[in-house]
Each structure stands twice: as C-alpha cells, then as structure tokens.
Amino acid sequence: MSKQPQHRLKDIAKELGVSTSTVSRALSNHPHVSQDTKERVKQAVDKAGYQLNAMASSLRKSKSNIIGLIVPRISMYFQSAVITAIQNELQKCDYNLMIFQSNESPALERQLVNVLHALRVEGLIVSSTLYTEDFSAFDVFLKANVPLIFYDRVPNGYPAHKIQGDDFQGGYKSTLHLLEKGCRRIAHISGPLSCSLYRDRYAGYKEALKKYSIPLDESLVFFHELTKENAVKTCEKLFGEKPYPDAVFSSNDTTAIAVMEYAKKINLDIPRELKLAGYSNDPRAQIMHPAITSVEQFPHEMGQQAARMIMDLVRQRVNPGRSMISLTTPIEVIKRESSS
Structure with missing residues (x-):
C-alpha cells in the first residue's frame, strides 16, 4: 500500500x-x-x-503545518468564538487547526497533550480545565522547543506564553456597577477557584465591595461548575429565606439566565427587586427579557492574538528567549435592562 x-x-x-x-x-x-x-x-x-497523506508527509519532513488546540468544551459560546478566530487566522498562513476538547478532565487533558505531541503539531494552544493544577504534562512541548500558549484559563507560575482577559477588572466593574445602582446585598456565583479566571473575578468582586466599605458575606458567595443545574440549586439556597440578595453577579451568562428564570418563578421583579449581571456577553443574554447586563470579553480578538502569537513563534519572527510573553485583553461591561 x-x-x-x-x-x-x-x-x-x-x-x-x-x-x-x-x-x-x-x-x-x-x-x-x-x-x-x-x-x-x-x-x-x-x-x-x-x-x-499529510501525516506521513509530516513525519518525513518533521513539519506538519498543523497547530493543536485543546479547549474545555467546544459548545461554550466564548470558546467557539475563539476557535473560529484562530482557525481563520491560521488559514491565512496555510496552517490547519486540530481541535480536541478536554471535557474539564485533567486526566483527559494530559492524554490529549501526549497525542498532539506524537502527531508532531508545530505548536499548541490551550485553555485548561477548571481543575488543572499540575501542568507538568505540557513539559514535553517545552523540552522539544515547540511553541506553547495558554489563553483564558492560564496557569500561575508555569513557564508558558499566556493571553488572558482582564478578569479582575471584569469582576470589579460589574460589581461596582451594581453598587452604583444602589445594591448592597450582592451575591456572587462563580466557578471553582482552582481556575485562574474565577479567582480573578472573585478578587474584583471583593475589591468593589471594599471600596463601598461593605463586608464580605460568605453566605452570598458560591463556587461550582457554572451549569444551569448548579445555578438552580444555588438559587434554592439564595432565595430559600429572606432577606434575599438585591443583586446577583454571576461569572457566566448561563448562570445569569438560570437565575433570571428562577426569580421569575418566585415572582421577583427584575430589575426592581433583583438586579443581574453575567459574564461573556453570550448572544442569549441579549434576547432575554429583560436583556441581561454582561461582560464583553472580545473572544475574536483573543483568538486572533493567540493565532498570530503561535505563528510568530513557529516561524521564529519573535524570539522571547527565556522570558515568556504575557498579554491581557480588555473587557467591557455591557449594561442592559437587568441592572437598570
């Protein structure tokens, strides 16, 4: 054959x-x-x-023209927008994108790292799982001098190039907006603190409360995977007895939408009795009634930056030496009727 x-x-x-x-x-x-x-x-x-046979050709030439990408879930709005931007940018350079999803499993993530290394991808872009704390699996890329970039969910202290949103400012400005609207019992629903972006959003939330001299009420703070099912369970606790919170700042729009639906079921008026702010500016947030305030993360720009950085490294247009490139993309609070 x-x-x-x-x-x-x-x-x-x-x-x-x-x-x-x-x-x-x-x-x-x-x-x-x-x-x-x-x-x-x-x-x-x-x-x-x-x-x-592109793979056989790449094995002969040690050049695949393929960039690997590992994401938590392709179905997430933010991730799908980033993926599209990365692929479009790489195609301009005659490179292809090989996409895998970790399903939030560190074990599967480690397996995928080894698969992509064996396939001789020329670079690897990663948004890590919620629970990844040991990043040593990625050492095979560092030792082989194959470009490695983390985006959005990035490791702390691990020697790799990073692109991340300004999640501290996202948490700070969202909470500050609710405070400026007169809210004082602001609940915060966030993801696991093992993940960098949720730590930063939580830190921003606390800093905004501090600015208004409002002590942190830990009974109003929840950390878990940001699914609709988990949001409903949290709502049962938040609204199980009075006094209710007068606002909820959630770290994704899926949760904000679930909170809105729950609030309507118990006849809470939004925004008069409860104000809401989410995160990621998912298109669904705009079509809710009332439309939900959210944080725009500019995923298209982040994807473009990731693709351009990986190509600069692959083609050696930049040589950072031992230092690592770290970029922060801006955020913008999109204010809508849910917090008016």
Whole structure:
C-alpha cells in the first residue's frame, strides 16, 4: 500500500511531462513551483483521486503545518468564538487547526497533550480545565522547543506564553456597577477557584465591595461548575429565606439566565427587586427579557492574538528567549435592562 501513492505520482508526472519531485513539491505548496504548475498538478490529482497523506508527509519532513488546540468544551459560546478566530487566522498562513476538547478532565487533558505531541503539531494552544493544577504534562512541548500558549484559563507560575482577559477588572466593574445602582446585598456565583479566571473575578468582586466599605458575606458567595443545574440549586439556597440578595453577579451568562428564570418563578421583579449581571456577553443574554447586563470579553480578538502569537513563534519572527510573553485583553461591561 505504501508504494501505490508513489506509483500514482509517477503517473501524474508522466501525464504532465514533469518530474515526480515536481509533483510532490507542488502538492506541498513549495514556493519554487509556479502557480500554473500547482494548478495543473491539482487538477490531475483530483482527476486521479489521489490524496496526499499529510501525516506521513509530516513525519518525513518533521513539519506538519498543523497547530493543536485543546479547549474545555467546544459548545461554550466564548470558546467557539475563539476557535473560529484562530482557525481563520491560521488559514491565512496555510496552517490547519486540530481541535480536541478536554471535557474539564485533567486526566483527559494530559492524554490529549501526549497525542498532539506524537502527531508532531508545530505548536499548541490551550485553555485548561477548571481543575488543572499540575501542568507538568505540557513539559514535553517545552523540552522539544515547540511553541506553547495558554489563553483564558492560564496557569500561575508555569513557564508558558499566556493571553488572558482582564478578569479582575471584569469582576470589579460589574460589581461596582451594581453598587452604583444602589445594591448592597450582592451575591456572587462563580466557578471553582482552582481556575485562574474565577479567582480573578472573585478578587474584583471583593475589591468593589471594599471600596463601598461593605463586608464580605460568605453566605452570598458560591463556587461550582457554572451549569444551569448548579445555578438552580444555588438559587434554592439564595432565595430559600429572606432577606434575599438585591443583586446577583454571576461569572457566566448561563448562570445569569438560570437565575433570571428562577426569580421569575418566585415572582421577583427584575430589575426592581433583583438586579443581574453575567459574564461573556453570550448572544442569549441579549434576547432575554429583560436583556441581561454582561461582560464583553472580545473572544475574536483573543483568538486572533493567540493565532498570530503561535505563528510568530513557529516561524521564529519573535524570539522571547527565556522570558515568556504575557498579554491581557480588555473587557467591557455591557449594561442592559437587568441592572437598570
């Protein structure tokens, strides 16, 4: 079977009146092959039904033109927006994206790191799981000098390039907005503190309360995976007895939407009796009634930055040496009717 593609390449070369090596270089988009020849080869290849075995080719050349990406869940609005931006940017550079999801499992994440290393991707972009605290699995990329970038959910103290949103400011400005609207019992529903971004959003929340000299009430603070089911359980505790909170700042919009639905069931008026703010500016937040205040994270820009950084590192357009690149993308609180 391994000789069949080579035989077909010889047939194509004979048909076109060029060498087999020219056909091979044309298929690899070699810059020394004319565009006209590349087009002729492509047409002949399509006609013959020959498919280039890209993985075998990459093993021979130690060059795959593939960037690996590990995300927690592809279904998350923020992640899907980042993925689209990364893929679009890489395609401009004739690179492909290989996407895996960790499903919030550190064990699966470690397995995927080894798979992508074995596949010889030229770079790896990662948004880690909620529970990843040991990042040593990524050492194989560092030791092999293969570019490694973390975004959004980034490690503390691990030597890798990072791109993250300004989550402290997101938490601070959201809470400050609710305080400026007169709220004083502001509940905060966030993800596990093992994850960097939730630590930062929680720190921003506390700092805003401090500015208004409001002591932290730990009975109003909850940490868990931000699913609808968990949000309902938290609402049962928050609204199980009075006094109710007069506002809820949640660290994602899925939770904010769930809180809104629960509040309506118990006949709380939003925003008169309860004000809401979420995070990520999920399109669903805009179509709720009332529309939900949220934090815009600019995922498209973050994805573009991740793709451009990985290509700069792959093509050695930048050489940070032992230092690591760290970028912070801005946030913006999008104020809507839920907190008016």
